Amino acid sequence: MNSLFDLLIQKPLSDSLLHYLLFIAFVLHMLFVLFALGTAMLAFYLFLETWHSGRLHESRWDREVLKTFTVHKSLAAVLGVAPLLLIQLGLAVPFFNGVTLFAPYWMLIILLLIISFVLFDSLSQQTNIQPYVFLILGIIALVALLIVPAIFVLVMVTAENPDQWANILKNGYHLDKALTIHWLFRYLHILGAALVAGGVFHFFFTAKGDPQKRTKMLHWIVAAILEQSVLGVLVLATLTKKLDYDTIIVMTIGIAAASFLLLNVFQALNKNSTMKPGLVFSLVMLIIVPMLFTRQMLQDKSLLPLNRELEANARVYEKNLSSYSQSALDNYQNDLNTVYDNGKTIFEKSCTFCHGGNADGKGNEAVNLNIQPEAIASIRANRDYIYDILIKGVNGTAMPYFGYYEKGKLNSLIDFLNVRFEVLGKLSPVPVTITLSDQEKADQTFSQVCSSCHGKDGRGAPEAIKFQPPPPDFTVYNLLPGRAFEVISNGYPGTMMTLFSNLPEGVRWGLVKIVNDKRKF
Amino acid sequence: MEFPIFQVPYLGNGMTIALNAVLHLIIAQGITTGVITMIALAEYIGFKKSSEHWENFARQLLKPTIVIVTGAGSITGVGIWFITSALSPKGIGLMLRIFFWPWFVEWLAFAVEVIVILLYFFTWEKWTGEKKKKHIRMGFAYSGLAIFSAFLITGILGFMLTSDGWPWNRSFWSAFFNPSFPPQLFLRLGIAFSLGSVFASAYLVLVRHETGFRKEALRFFGKIALVFLALALVSTWWYFSVVPSRFKTHAVFSVLTSHFSQHPEFFWILNILGVIALLLFSLVALRGSIFSSKVLVIPAILFFCGFVTEYERVREFIRGPFLLPGYLYSNQVQLDESLFWKNDGTLKNSYWYSQAGSSEDTVAQGTYLFGQNCSTCHTMGGLNDIKDRVQGRSEDGIYVILGNTHQMVPFMPPFSGNDGERRALSAFLYQLANGQIKIEEPSRFLILSREDKNE
Numbered sequence: 001m002n003s004l005f006d007l008l009i010q011k012p013l014s015d016s017l018l019h020y021l022l023f024i025a026f027v028l029h030m031l032f033v034l035f036a037l038g039t040a041m042l043a044f045y046l047f048l049e050t051w052h053s054g055r056l057h058e059s060r061w062d063r064e065v066l067k068t069f070t071v072h073k074s075l076a077a078v079l080g081v082a083p084l085l086l087i088q089l090g091l092a093v094p095f096f097n098g099v100t101l102f103a104p105y106w107m108l109i110i111l112l113l114i115i116s117f118v119l120f121d122s123l124s125q126q127t128n129i130q131p132y133v134f135l136i137l138g139i140i141a142l143v144a145l146l147i148v149p150a151i152f153v154l155v156m157v158t159a160e161n162p163d164q165w166a167n168i169l170k171n172g173y174h175l176d177k178a179l180t181i182h183w184l185f186r187y188l189h190i191l192g193a194a195l196v197a198g199g200v201f202h203f204f205f206t207a208k209g210d211p212q213k214r215t216k217m218l219h220w221i222v223a224a225i226l227e228q229s230v231l232g233v234l235v236l237a238t239l240t241k242k243l244d245y246d247t248i249i250v251m252t253i254g255i256a257a258a259s260f261l262l263l264n265v266f267q268a269l270n271k272n273s274t275m276k277p278g279l280v281f282s283l284v285m286l287i288i289v290p291m292l293f294t295r296q297m298l299q300d301k302s303l304l305p306l307n308r309e310l311e312a313n314a315r316v317y318e319k320n321l322s323s324y325s326q327s328a329l330d331n332y333q334n335d336l337n338t339v340y341d342n343g344k345t346i347f348e349k350s351c352t353f354c355h356g357g358n359a360d361g362k363g364n365e366a367v368n369l370n371i372q373p374e375a376i377a378s379i380r381a382n383r384d385y386i387y388d389i390l391i392k393g394v395n396g397t398a399m400p401y402f403g404y405y406e407k408g409k410l411n412s413l414i415d416f417l418n419v420r421f422e423v424l425g426k427l428s429p430v431p432v433t434i435t436l437s438d439q440e441k442a443d444q445t446f447s448q449v450c451s452s453c454h455g456k457d458g459r460g461a462p463e464a465i466k467f468q469p470p471p472p473d474f475t476v477y478n479l480l481p482g483r484a485f486e487v488i489s490n491g492y493p494g495t496m497m498t499l500f501s502n503l504p505e506g507v508r509w510g511l512v513k514i515v516n517d518k519r520k521f
Numbered sequence: 522m523e524f525p526i527f528q529v530p531y532l533g534n535g536m537t538i539a540l541n542a543v544l545h546l547i548i549a550q551g552i553t554t555g556v557i558t559m560i561a562l563a564e565y566i567g568f569k570k571s572s573e574h575w576e577n578f579a580r581q582l583l584k585p586t587i588v589i590v591t592g593a594g595s596i597t598g599v600g601i602w603f604i605t606s607a608l609s610p611k612g613i614g615l616m617l618r619i620f621f622w623p624w625f626v627e628w629l630a631f632a633v634e635v636i637v638i639l640l641y642f643f644t645w646e647k648w649t650g651e652k653k654k655k656h657i658r659m660g661f662a663y664s665g666l667a668i669f670s671a672f673l674i675t676g677i678l679g680f681m682l683t684s685d686g687w688p689w690n691r692s693f694w695s696a697f698f699n700p701s702f703p704p705q706l707f708l709r710l711g712i713a714f715s716l717g718s719v720f721a722s723a724y725l726v727l728v729r730h731e732t733g734f735r736k737e738a739l740r741f742f743g744k745i746a747l748v749f750l751a752l753a754l755v756s757t758w759w760y761f762s763v764v765p766s767r768f769k770t771h772a773v774f775s776v777l778t779s780h781f782s783q784h785p786e787f788f789w790i791l792n793i794l795g796v797i798a799l800l801l802f803s804l805v806a807l808r809g810s811i812f813s814s815k816v817l818v819i820p821a822i823l824f825f826c827g828f829v830t831e832y833e834r835v836r837e838f839i840r841g842p843f844l845l846p847g848y849l850y851s852n853q854v855q856l857d858e859s860l861f862w863k864n865d866g867t868l869k870n871s872y873w874y875s876q877a878g879s880s881e882d883t884v885a886q887g888t889y890l891f892g893q894n895c896s897t898c899h900t901m902g903g904l905n906d907i908k909d910r911v912q913g914r915s916e917d918g919i920y921v922i923l924g925n926t927h928q929m930v931p932f933m934p935p936f937s938g939n940d941g942e943r944r945a946l947s948a949f950l951y952q953l954a955n956g957q958i959k960i961e962e963p964s965r966f967l968i969l970s971r972e973d974k975n976e
Contacts, residue, residue, distance in 0.1 A: 012621040078631055081602075082628055084602060092614050095606075096523075100607055106607050107604050109603060169877070169965070321861055327857075329688060339766040339770055341770040350928070354921060370915065398918025398921050403782050405774070406785045407785055
């Protein structure tokens with residue numbers, strides 16, 4: 001990976017500041033992500049429970065819960081922008097590789113979020129909605145929402161494991177077995193954390209003042225924490241190779257805080273007392289922060305050395321490019337000064353590299369072509385025919401279509417070709433006198449040989465129209481006699497037009513006259 | 522290329538980015554900025570006139586608005602970022618470095634905006650009496666924040682078309698306050714408030730029923746629509762006068778595409794019709810005519826969305842060969858890098874190509890070169906299909922054209938690679954166009970050799 005671009009090295013903030021900001025921004029984002037996920041799952045569960053017990057017409061707690069989703073998801077989204085901004089600066093290569101390797105999934109996140117957000121918010125606002133409709137829309141919204149963290153974890157796992165990038169690319173959107181297991185447990189661990197966070201939030205907010213609801217939330221929290229500890233062990237099991245003392249110490253703080261929270265909840269349940277919001281909030285943060293910090297430490301361990309290496313490579317690459325930067329800028333200035341709004345510029349830029357500046361068919365690129373570009377200066381044709389060639393190109397040759405210029409520009413090009421090279425002008429007469437017998441022989445040759453492709457009327461025989469390139473239509477397109485004579489004598493190499501140098505010169509001039517007499521305008 | 526390439530099947534990358542971006546702009550300008558400002562105004566009028574109608578109108582319109590704004594509006598906005606991260610990582614990565622601070626401030630503004638709009642929504646019924654004034658002020662504060670966001674984003678977007686002195690001096694201020702910054706800002710605000718008033722009128726005439734109030738409110742929104750349409754029209758003219766002529770000349774083509782490029786009259790007819798429809802709607806609204814407004818409001822909205830789409834299409838297309846003028850071509854190759862690769866070759870400098878086995882095979886090389894050079898705009902079998910573009914050309918013809926794309930087609934970047942690579946790509950394209958090869962899954966542009974596949 002030696003071709004990193006120079007701007008990658010530029011960072012508006014110091015590495016360490018970037019690092020800490022990223023961590024803080026990520027914690028804030030995750031807090032609301034957990035609230036949003038937890039709220040959605042809790043609301044859906046409460047809806048099912050209310051429906052099952054036939055209390056849909058009473059005051060709906062599930063709706064109260066769901067109403068807070070608007071806030072959580074909005075804040076989660078807006079707070080997610082900061083880590084996105086910062087990680088693209090600090091860990092550009094791992095991040096963009098994670099994203100591009102799973103590009104279709106990554107982009108799917110947007111669609112899933114829109115579906116889920118719009119559905120959940122509409123459901124929380126609509127009061128008279130059929131339970132079945134609510135169920136179906138709720139399932140769609142919830143499933144869409146729950147897929148999102150799965151994709152995020154997938155991209156993060158990919159970004160953290162540079163050694164797997166090449167394999168992922170080759171195997172097409174698959175992690176290897178070990179990473180898949182790690183991804184799965186990590187994903188579930190986030191959902192579990194969301195259950196805890198949602199439970200805690202709604203214990204203090206929507207269940208406020210209702211002992212029954214509060215008890216239910218306490219049970220919910222207990223179940224969630226127990227399930228979280230099982231998942232936590234499973235996640236750890238997939239990380240054993242990477243753990244060191246630092247990470248273990250930090251993680252222990254989180255686990256201790258979780259145990260303390262559990263103890264607190266049990267006390268609240270037993271004594272039927274309530275929990276102190278300040279204490280619980282601190283405990284929740286004491287769980288989330290160490291967990292995310294552990295994640296960050298593991299990530300740094302695998303990515304910071306890589307990042308340093310990449311930046312060193314980028315400096316070398318920048319040196320390679322430095323000798324080109326001045327000419328790149330000069331070319332750009334030239335580009336800006338070149339305005340394709342007139343026939344002259346269009347001719348010079350789009351035509352001359354093949355047809356040559358004098359329109360003699362000898363542009364720089366002509367040597368690379370088997371079929372030589374026509375000498376435009378020798379063409380005498382009608383406007384429509386030239387226009388037709390310009391918008392369609394000539395099949396079997398290099399001559400492309402120019403339909404990317406609008407009609408007006410193509411007309412100005414034709415005008416320019418006419419002013420400079422008289423392509424719409426009169427055809428000059430054959431410069432030699434042709435004897436009667438030569439003319440007769442030419443007539444014979446034309447009707448026996450030439451007309452098989454060019455047609456008796458010079459418009460091109462039906463069977464020859466499929467040729468690549470096809471014969472031109474002599475009634476509207478001719479070449480100056482000298483050039484026509486050249487083509488008849490030497491053929492048009494690369495096309496079906498063969499050479500007739502074996503014919504006496506006079507006969508060839510006779511053919512020029514025949515061809516040019518076909519002109520109908 | 523330092524990141525593996527991905528192309529969205531059929532649609533291609535440009536169209537994918539555009540679909541999301543246009544949806545975002547219609548919502549961000551028309552609803553987030555426009556409709557919410559109309560709501561704030563309606564609430565204010567309701568308070569001044571002690572009118573229940575205005576108050577109810579504002580409160581009830583806010584409900585669906587908040588769902589769209591916080592659900593679809595902000596997510597499509599983040600979506601621009603998400604999608605470009607996957608499809609144009611180098612482009613967005615560079616933009617982030619040039620414009621870190623405006624983006625950072627924009628993020629703060631966005632965060633405050635979200636908090637304010639949520640508070641505005643949730644406190645509507647609670648903050649009454651003495652607190653009502655505070656609530657109204659919060660609505661206007663939100664409008665102010667939305668305008669501030671537009672201010673920040675416009676500097677960044679304008680830069681992509683009129684980067685002015687930046688390529689030479691690399692100065693942030695000349696990049697941000699580029700020549701198209703002021704006209705574009707006024708244009709966007711003109712669009713936001715006129716589109717917002719058209720949306721509000723649609724809700725008014727199609728959903729509300731209060732007879733007297735409807736006429737009064739419609740006249741009010743008609744006035745706003747007319748004033749800001751005029752602003753938008755004047756700004757459009759101003760905007761085009763500062764766009765470099767080099768880019769401006771293919772504005773009409775960008776709308777017509779090669780399908781209609783030979784019928785430029787379509788462009789003028791549709792645009793004039795659109796302007797007439799919008800002006801006509803504003804005028805009947807100004808007269809308070811409910812029935813005519815009902816008839817005209819849907820066409821007006823459609824034309825308006827069409828204009829937003831057209832404007833973004835033109836802006837994104839005409840800078841043509843460049844993603845960042847003077848620095849990066851639209852295919853994410855730097856201008857100086859392109860010159861370097863012309864001498865040194867690109868395949869050997871490509872990490873991902875080497876990962877796929879660095880095959881000498883024409884198909885493998887051609888596919889990858891296509892991915893790197895062409896896949897930003899062209900697909901193999903979808904929109905802007907490369908097969909249609911090279912159909913009928915001889916192989917040496919394709920070779921010649923490849924070497925001259927940048928000068929031959931004013932909005933195409935040059936081919937970046939050495940002569941052998943240019944040969945390989947032309948052979949590949951020739952065979953592709955003539956059906957001699959078929960690429961199964963073009964989205965990655967990497968053809969893995971057989972052993973790799975079996976691993």
